[in-house]
Amino acid sequence: MIYEERRITLKRGQIDSFIAQFKESTLPAIRSHGGETLCTLSGLIGDPPEEMMQITAYPDMAAWTDAQDAFGTSRMENIDIEAVRHLKPIAYRPKETIPDEDLRGFYGHRRFFISPDDLDEFVHCSEKGIWPRIEAQDARILGLWTTVASTTPQEVVLLTGYHGPAHWEETRALGDRPQQIDPDIWNRGRELGQHRRDMTIKSWVRLMRRLEV
Incomplete structure (x- = not known):
């Protein structure tokens, strides 16, 4: 498995719109390539709520590459800036399936x-x-x-x-x-x-x- 850490800074007041767009189009596209988003997090203490982070698991780098089409320019109306990097697991967590x-x-x-x-x-x-x-x-x-x-x-x-x-x-x-x-x-x-x-x-x-x- 390969994990993507995606850090997102939203434009002010765009959290609901971002989540709606993610549910409607981005997440189904991720899943069509075998990916699964473990969590979508919003800043509470230490950062404002517009500072978001998502961790998504993919079977391999090829699946991750294919899934990048999910992150199209239509998202720009909600997002100020974002950055992505790859992570690898080093312990018995995360579980393969999180109950x-x-x-x-x-x-x-x-x-x-x-x-x-x-x-x-x-x-x-x-x-x-x-x-x-x-x-x-x-x-x-x-x-x-x-x-x-x-x-x-x-x-x-x-x-x-x-x-x-x-x-x-x-x-x-x-x-x-x-x-x-x-x-x-x-x-x-x-x-x-x-x-x-x-x-x-x-x-x-x-x-x-x-x-x-």
């Missing part, structure tokens, strides 16, 4: 910058420590990716779903252990979370709202 019960109304979009030498250990800390803890708190990991292009430092992209801003705050592991969470899961999550922070050169996060499409 409805895994979806959340809000997503943390986080970008990490690490040494390429630390990538495997970074993924280990995420999969074996942090993710079990926050999923025990009813968050859901949508996916973990890195860029197809090799860079130094290396960028890692994480999308995690939450029920709302307050739920996001609850998962920060800064306070006492919630009673419903197993102590081993909690302690391992905090330990490996600290190890992951130690590997992180810098990181950046914004909270986004998932739009129904």
Whole structure:
């Protein structure tokens, strides 16, 4: 699988028009080439709502290339600017098919910058420590990716779903252990979370709202 990250800045007041056009023409064209859009997100905290992001999965680069006809000039009436890049998955998320019960109304979009030498250990800390803890708190990991292009430092992209801003705050592991969470899961999550922070050169996060499409 190959994943497309599409960042879109909409013209003011064009969110509803953009979503309607995407549902009517763009999404069916994507699906006709075997693609599937995992999420359509709009800025909530850290960006205005006109700052959008979509993650779309394609079977391969040939399918992605064929699907580019879906993004025609008719979209220009809604869009100010957009940029696209390719991502590759590096963990057991995203799932091949994402069930409805895994979806959340809000997503943390986080970008990490690490040494390429630390990538495997970074993924280990995420999969074996942090993710079990926050999923025990009813968050859901949508996916973990890195860029197809090799860079130094290396960028890692994480999308995690939450029920709302307050739920996001609850998962920060800064306070006492919630009673419903197993102590081993909690302690391992905090330990490996600290190890992951130690590997992180810098990181950046914004909270986004998932739009129904």
